[in-house]
Structure formats: C-alpha cells, structure tokens
Amino acid sequence: MTTTDPHPAATVPPHASRIRTFHPRRGRMSGRQVDALDRLWSAYGLTITDDLAAPVDLAALFGRRAPLVLEIGSGMGDATAAMAAADPDRDYLAVEVHTPGIANLLDLVEGRGLGNVRVARGDALDLVRALPEESLDAVHVFFPDPWPKARHHKRRIIQPAHVALLRSRLVPGGTLHCATDWAEYAEAMRETLTADPGLVDVHGGYAPRPAHRPVTKFERRALTAGRPVFDLVHLKGGAPC
Numbered sequence: 001m002t003t004t005d006p007h008p009a010a011t012v013p014p015h016a017s018r019i020r021t022f023h024p025r026r027g028r029m030s031g032r033q034v035d036a037l038d039r040l041w042s043a044y045g046l047t048i049t050d051d052l053a054a055p056v057d058l059a060a061l062f063g064r065r066a067p068l069v070l071e072i073g074s075g076m077g078d079a080t081a082a083m084a085a086a087d088p089d090r091d092y093l094a095v096e097v098h099t100p101g102i103a104n105l106l107d108l109v110e111g112r113g114l115g116n117v118r119v120a121r122g123d124a125l126d127l128v129r130a131l132p133e134e135s136l137d138a139v140h141v142f143f144p145d146p147w148p149k150a151r152h153h154k155r156r157i158i159q160p161a162h163v164a165l166l167r168s169r170l171v172p173g174g175t176l177h178c179a180t181d182w183a184e185y186a187e188a189m190r191e192t193l194t195a196d197p198g199l200v201d202v203h204g205g206y207a208p209r210p211a212h213r214p215v216t217k218f219e220r221r222a223l224t225a226g227r228p229v230f231d232l233v234h235l236k237g238g239a240p241c
C-alpha cells in the first residue's frame with residue numbers, strides 16, 4: 001500500500017497495546033432495541049475481531065464510495081444519526097462497544113431511513129487498524145471516557161500513538177474533531193494534537209463550537225453542571241486528494 005503521508009504511523013506496531021479505552025459495561029436493552037439488533041444487524045452491522053480482514057472493503061460495506069466519517073464511541077447514537085441525516089453525501093461509520101447503544105443507533109437508522117450509516121461493534125482501535133490508509137474524510141471523538149485518575153491516563157483514546165494511527169487513515173486535509181467537557185483532558189488533548197507532526201491546528205487552540213455537532217446528554221449534563229465544553233479541530237496536513 002502506498003502513502004503520501006510524510007509522517008506515517010508505521011512506528012505504531014499492530015495491536016501495540018491491549019489496554020482498553022472503555023469500561024466493560026453491561027446494559028439492559030429495551031424490547032425495541034433487542035428487536036432492532038435482531039432485524040437490522042445483518043444489513044448495517046460490522047463485527048470487529050482481532051483478525052478483521054484488512055483492509056475493510058468500504059465500498060462493499062456502504063454499497064457506494066462517498067467521503068467517510070468515523071464516529072468513535074457513538075454512545076446511544078443520537079449524534080451520529082442526526083449528523084448523518086443532515087449530511088447525506090457522506091457516509092458515517094459508527095463504532096461502539098456498548099450493545100444497547102449500538103441497538104439504539106440501528107433503531108434510529110431505520111426510523112429515519114438513513115442509508116449512509118453503518119455500525120461497527122468492538123474496539124475502535126482494532127477497526128481503525130483494519131481501515132485503508134487515507135480512507136477517512138473525518139474522525140469524530142466526542143466526549144470520550146475521560147479516565148480522570150492519573151494511573152488511568154494510559155486508557156485515554158487521545159494519546160500520541162492513537163493520534164498517529166487515526167491521522168494515517170485520514171485523507172490529506174481530513175479532519176480530526178474531538179470534544180470533551182473534562183478540562184484537564186482537553187488540555188492533554190490539545191498538547192497531544194498540537195505535538196503531532198502531521199496535524200495542523202486550524203484554530204490555534206480550542207475551536208468555536210461547530211453548529212453541526214449535535215448536543216448529546218454528555219454536553220447537556222456538563223452545561224447543567226456549569227462545565228464548559230472544549231472542541232478541538234485539527235486537519236491532516238497536505239493537499240486534499
């Protein structure tokens with residue numbers, strides 16, 4: 001595979017770390033969610049395994065070739081569904097480990113008649129490793145688990161090796177957009193993203209809140225508690241293809 005990336009993520013060994021960025025959570029599903037998962041998974045779902053065949057055939061997955069947005073940690077899927085509905089010319093690949101959230105998104109996809117959403121179940125980092133280089137128009141990491149204790153910072157999804165991996169899958173000019181209400185994580189994100197040699201900080205710090213990012217319960221909860229929300233938008237350097 002060829003790449004025009006002058007800062008390839010080749011130094012990131014595959015499966016470099018089995019340290020998980022998520023809490024294993026159980027969750028009860030509503031009858032509606034169980035039904036959505038049963039009926040819709042085969043049409044819209046992608047199971048991530050350690051040995052997922054790489055590179056993932058995105059044209060086959062979506063039935064077309066269109067600019068692709070990766071939504072890491074899509075939670076209950078409300079933001080993914082809203083953005084995909086407002087942006088029909090791009091495809092949205094949501095990735096989540098929490099089964100009720102996946103089922104909820106499938107229900108939203110059917111209810112809204114969205115043809116441009118697919119849902120991957122498993123570890124986002126395994127999925128990203130299996131995606132072709134320069135295949136993503138944008139990566140969204142909205143309200144990732146903050147892992148506030150210092151001994152857990154190694155579990156944070158935004159850290160140098162993961163950022164290099166994400167950047168390697170962005171097209172030149174593609175966007176890495178993160179948002180958090182955890183001020184200390186926001187600052188760590190800013191330092192990590194700014195230090196990445198292949199990313200360009202378009203806003204010179206935190207970005208104004210983009211109108212296209214829907215408000216989810218995490219943002220509502222933060223605003224109710226008086227916590228500011230930080231957006232960080234970085235572009236992959238180099239001319240768009």
Ligand SMILES: C[S@@+](CC[C@H](N)C(=O)[O-])C[C@H]1O[C@@H](n2cnc3c(N)ncnc32)[C@H](O)[C@@H]1O
Nearest residue numbers: 021022073074075096097123124142143145216
């Ligand atoms: C705090 S929630 C935010 C959900 C959503 N982005 C929102 O704003 O409402 C973070 C989510 O990321 C998921 N997550 C964390 N690490 C992940 C990973 N490596 N792969 C897939 N999902 C992950 C968690 O399961 C959780 O649902």
